[in-house]
Amino acid sequence: MSYPYGGRSHYSVVIVGGGQAGLSLSHCLQQRGIDHLVIEKRSLVHSWRTQRWDSFCLVTPNWQCQLPGWGYLGSDPHGFMVKDQINDWLAGFVAHVKAPAIEGVTVERVSRVQGTGERDRFMVQTDTGLYTADQVVVASGGYHRPIVPRLAEKLPATVAQYHSAQYRNPAQLPEGAVLVVGCGQSGAQIAEDLHLAGRKVHLATGNAPRCARFYRGREVVDWLADMKYYDMPVTEHPLREGVRDNTNHYVTGRDGGRDIDLRRFAREGMELYGLLSGFDGGSFELQPNLRENLDSADATYNRINASIDKFIAAQGLEAPPPSVYTPVWEPAEERTRLDLAAAGITSVVWCIGFSPDFAWVDAPVFNGRGAPVHQRGVTNEPGLYFLGLPWLHTWGSGRFSGVARDAEFLAEAIEERKMGLRSSAMEAPSAPALRAA
Template identity: 90%
Template sequence: MSYPFGGRSHYSVIIVGGGQAGLSLSHCLQQRGVDHLVIEKRSLVHSWRTQRWDSFCLVTPNWQCQLPGWGYLGDDPHGFMVKEQINEWLAGFVAHVKAPAIEGVTVERVSRNPATGERERFSVQTDAGTYTADQVVVASGGYHRPIVPRLAEKLPPHVAQYHSAQYRNAAQLPEGAVLVVGCGQSGAQIAEDLHLAGRKVHLATGNAPRCARFYRGREVVDWLADMKYYDMPVTEHPLREGVRDNTNHYVTGRDGGRDIDLRRFAQEGMELYGLLSGFDGRSFELQPNLRDNLDSADATYNRINASIDKFIATQGIEAPPPSVYTPVWEPAEERTRLDLAAAGITSVVWCIGFSPDFEWVDAPVFNGRGAPVHRRGVTNEPGLYFLGLPWLHTWGSGRFSGVARDAEFLTQAILQRSDEKRAGGVTAAVAELRAA
């Protein structure tokens, strides 16, 4: 093959993935003069352009958009950028970083260099040729394979099916009622989008939690930031690494930001059900747990607000009085069957997330579920790192708010690994990083 950038095939560092995580690390490495290459399967920051619906907006305020050397530039720090604004801001970040990157190239395998037996080098095989690197950072995210259950295969062919990554707007779907499956951030917001467009929506819920948008005179995110929640490392979270498997709280930044209350949607005509568990050829089968799902979400909502109440009291802050959410609607019964034809359902939107795909990383760094084992992105395989994963270190690790801090940390780990190799052993600094 013809290698770019002067025909080089070896780099000190290769970064796999050109999203905000990979570009953040590229920025940090450039600041330290470390030669590297970013390899992106599609185009830089492509997922923000291709995997978001038309009305998509941030669910965190604009002031939390803090990539390395590139913070939020607008005049509405407490607003929520919409899709077009997000992509414009990210395009500016791409231009700011000027990463040494190749696009449209798929990494097929990362392993210790098998051709020469050089254990100190990695082989990075792509569909455009093979590179080698002293160190490799996997920054491809954790949302690779759209999850669609096998029961989808049982649905009749006239029912249009979409994953949340494919959904754009209500007009995209055929006329008729829509079943939305899942009520995490994507499911709740897509259900709302369809509901506001006047479509008849049936929503199969899950155990997703929810939170308030505003409470006691401020954005809830502002309160949590003052409470240092976003600085809490995963090692100090009550759930430890288990928090990485949690579903995100549903809330929206749409129209300036507001709560998403599924009970209110039900008052307005949306049909709510428990967890979808099957399809018998005629009817969807649902678990009788709608009431539990709604109650659990509300309990989380009130628990977060109660923690804010405690903080306000402890700090002696003047604020509007506290409140407790009380349900505005209760299900009259638990419905366990939904007849496809009788309900007039012509489309289904699957909003049950993504699964990671790291099969191309040939290294003993994964647990039994295929998730990488690491401490703040540093694995036990010397020179191999992960970046941009949810709760890699803090709540913001997979978001615009925390990836810069993680990228800076990995930059230090990469530099210290280089020092270790030159010294011919493990330096005290590297040993400290591994134990951190």
Template identity: 75%
Template sequence: MAHIDPHTTHYSVAIVGGGQAGLSLSYYLQQRGIDHLVLEKNQLVHSWRSQRWDSFCLVTPNWQCNLPGWSYAGDDPHGFMVKEEINAWLEGFVVHVDAPALEGVVVHKVARSSDNKPFSIQTSQGTFTADQVVVASGGYHKPIVPRLAERLPAHVTQMHSAEYRNPQSLPEGAVLVVGCGQSGSQIAEDLHLAGRKVFVATGDAPRCARFYRGKDVVDWLADMDYYNMPVTQHPLREGVRDNTNHYVTGRDGGRDIDLRRFALEGMELYGLLTDLQGNELRFQPNLQANLDHADGIYNGINASIDKYIAAHGIDAPPGGAYTPVWQPAAERSSLDLAASGISSVVWCIGFSPDFAWVDAPVFNGRGEPVHVRGVTQQAGLYFLGLPWLHTWGSGRFSGVARDAQYLAEQIAARAGAVDCAEESELLLS
């Protein structure tokens, strides 16, 4: 990391968060000669090291890994890096950026008394000030575990997906995976492939095909310019930020995740988990609806690819709609914990944001920042690295560089405007 003067407490820009977003912005600020400091409460790119299970791999192809000045340069652009490869690639990015960063520093509060005053940044290592602040700590802060968890028997091991590492880390017995988004479906598959008895409480997560009509679906969507669509042009507008990610996997070269096929192989599927009464788990009778919804999204994406192929006269292998390979015989609304042999529960229902430390009037009723492409209504305060901050890739390796470059331009423009205003005041005084 770049040398930092320990006596300096004021910076033009403070970046809170040293992940892919914060480091990307540091890269562009260095290009512009803007002094700044990155504050990271753990290690740089910590979340990739700590919140991924052993068999984790990317769900988007390697060619989409495009951080500033640090694109994927391996020999498998259409493959999917595994955990160790991702961390090695990110370690290279850390060295490449050489950001002025402090690790192990917790930010307790960011506030400003008025627009013409610097921001005060209270941390575990004292107070810093900055003319502008960028919150680049992501949107996945607090693991979501429902209060129902408190009523499960003490002998049942519980963990959040962020803590899961491998099947061997769980005690013998069946496992209940709650949630079927990207983490839930992949962890369920990981356990299933290891020969564990798996129960899955499904939700309304969508899914997509890995490959369709001769190419990875991601390649088709890139050709269709989907990844350049700004949130303002998406049919759901900002509502798309609430969507669950489609489940699919890059494991073993990439494939679909089809819960119905797993059910044929012995995985037990249920609807949405709602309650625990005595020794019985209770579920909504909506398994069929959840599976049909996921398949409907799957077929809808493929249909859009069909239209694109037809409109452009592309020679591609034939396509077709997915036909369910399994149907639930009946909806089951309860499951006896003891009879099922469940010894572990893995909660895979996501994270909630926690920006309580940002003391600024820029949040909506749900505690989410209100912004336009990361720029808030409080002058000099920005957000970076959030899902659909601007495009689909804003919270991913594929789009965060574009967002960081844009914010660097906004920061430089504001710094220049402030300097001009101060010079005018001096001339008039």
């Protein structure tokens, strides 16, 4: 085969994934003069173009967009970039990094080829041929397979079904009522998008928490940044590694940013239910936990604000007076069935997330749930790393705000190992022959 980038088959480092994480690491490795190759299955930073709806905007303020050597460049640091602005900014980052990358190439398997001790290499099998590397970084993210429950197979063929990754705008859906399943960030924002467009929305909630957009005169993210929340490593979080399984708080940056209050939507005509659990006899089956879900979300909202109150008091800061959210609507009853035909539901949008798929990584670094076990991206398999995962190290690890710090950390680890490999090679009388693992 001919190798599409540089005509080489071996690199010191192969980075699998060309999103913001992989490109951030490429930037850090280039600064250290470490040769590497980025292999991207589709196109660089493609998910921001292909897996976001038309009205999508950031839920974190623009000032938190800080990729290596490429911060937010606009005039509204406390605003929230919309989809086209995000993609323009990322296109600038791609041009800034100039990563040695190949696109449209799928990595099918990563495995170790054993030599002697520190001379081990990795095989990186792709759909266009084989590469080898001294070290490999998996930077493909953790959102690979859209989750759609098996009960979806029971729905009539007349009902259009979409995953949140496929949703674009209300006009895409057929006329009629819409059932949105899940109220995390995507579910809550898509439900709002449909609601604002005048569509009849039925929302099956879950246990997602929520937070305020603004509190006591400032954006809540600004307060939390001052409180060093975004610098807290996973090892110091009260939930420890359990925080990686948490659903993100729902809030929006739309129209300058605001709270998302499902109770207000209900007061305006949106129909709310508990957790969706099944479909039988033409009706959706739902758990009687709507009140519990709403109360839990509000409790988190008030708890975050209370922590800000304590910070303000401890620092002796001047700020508008504190407040506590009180519900603007309460469910009259817990409805456990939703008749599809009677409600006029013609489409369902599944907003229950993604599952990771690391089956192509042939290494003993995964737990029983298929998640990689690591310390700040460094695994027990020498030379194998992960980058860009939620809470890899801090809250910002899977976002624009923290991936630069993680990339810098891994670049240092990679450089140290590279120096060790070089020393080992100089001491060895001859390079050992590689044998297949």
